[in-house]
Amino acid sequence: MPAIIQSALHPAGPQAASISHLWWLMFWTCSVVYVVVIGALLVAIRRRRDEGGSTDERSLTRSVAAATGVTVVILFGLLFASVATGRAVASLGSAEGLVIDVTGNQWWWDVTYENPTPSLQVKTANELHIPVGRQVRIQLKSNDVIHSFWVPNLHGKMDLIPGRQTAIWLQADTPGVYRGQCAEYCGLQHANMALTVIAEASDDFERWLVAQRQPAPPPASPEQQRGLEVVERGPCAMCHTVVGTSAGGRTAPDLTHIATRSTIAAGTAPNTRGYLAGWITDPQHMKPGAKMPSTGLSADELQAVLAYLETLK
């Protein structure tokens, strides 16, 4: 997997590009203004009172008026640039766009790929796959407090407000893996509420979507079978869903294809067997305050669950 980047200065889509143009325009304008103002200040400091001796009121008025004029022109220029960027950013939107529901929770992202046929809907968590070059409508909701959806490489921020739906259009032109995160303080683990956006070629995306629609494969070994039993009859199923089994909790991330995801606990740790074991054993050590409790599984049960979860590709 390529290195994950998170930067508004490396735009991967048209909107982020116009935002970064505006940023660079403001940066260079302000840099020039800064240099000029500091230069003028240094000249004023170094000049002696008796030197030149020009206390001509008129020339003073002229220079102040000129500076005021330049300031007004620059500010209006930035205002126009800002309005133009705002319009460019909001210009996306088409009926053929892909619709994805993203729901904010303390502290993870619930992702649903909408489809009029319920069996074709796809649920995942903390990971967003989008096809390159296609417009995507992200519909944002929140289950608890205000969050904010922010993938700097693709767009600006959009808040998730409890009790209402907001929406944001995205388009990625460059394939890649982009990191996003919650940008509105939402509680203790706000900093560990990240999501990964994977922009990939249309074919790859369709293949991924088809794979995600499959239910969990049946366990192949006795250990995996035991793992499935623990998941179904133990504490996991109270909150998590594994499609194709009786585990159907809806308050925590869907685990049907957890082995395909690159991170666990909303970007807190990489998705390896070791981290997963640590997370299941003592979530409050890795992410204090997270809503997942210590499950108190025995060592055998833990190994069986891990063996089973690794098959959920």
Place this chain on the structure above:
Amino acid sequence: MTRWLALLLVAMLPLAACERESRRYRELPAASSRASSTRVSDLVPGQPASSDLVLSPYQENAYGIAEGKRLYSAFNCNGCHAMGGGGIGPALMDSKWIYGSTPDQIYSTISQGRPDGMPSFGPRVPSQQIWQLVAYVQSLSVQVPRDAESGRNDDMNARQPELRLDRLPPRNTGHR
């Protein structure tokens, strides 16, 4: 000088209110071991056993009660007990208690299940979360301190938040 010192002391008084309670995220030492021998009726054969009260670790903890409130919906308690008024299952916000009102009795009711419909959640819900649910169930009839009660509901709700409910002295009825 003494006046300033006195003023400083008065100014520091608000600090006394800090750390009113702490949030405990880790599992507590299981106080639940005794819950297995919990009695649910006053009727006992032989000598009446000593009744030392097992307190819920979250009884006076606003965070624990709030977590219980979240889990109450997350685990679908409201599917049968509604938002406390009862439906398929008995009401939880009235004064009647079929299987006892003390924290350990509520714990074993959730953990072991009860006849005619209450499933046993013991193997599924970690004891920490059962205790949080116990604290919330107690808060529905205001058996917990007022300052730990929840002051608002997260969703639209026909009933007042727990803080505004009436405190109802528990009565053991043994039936609905």
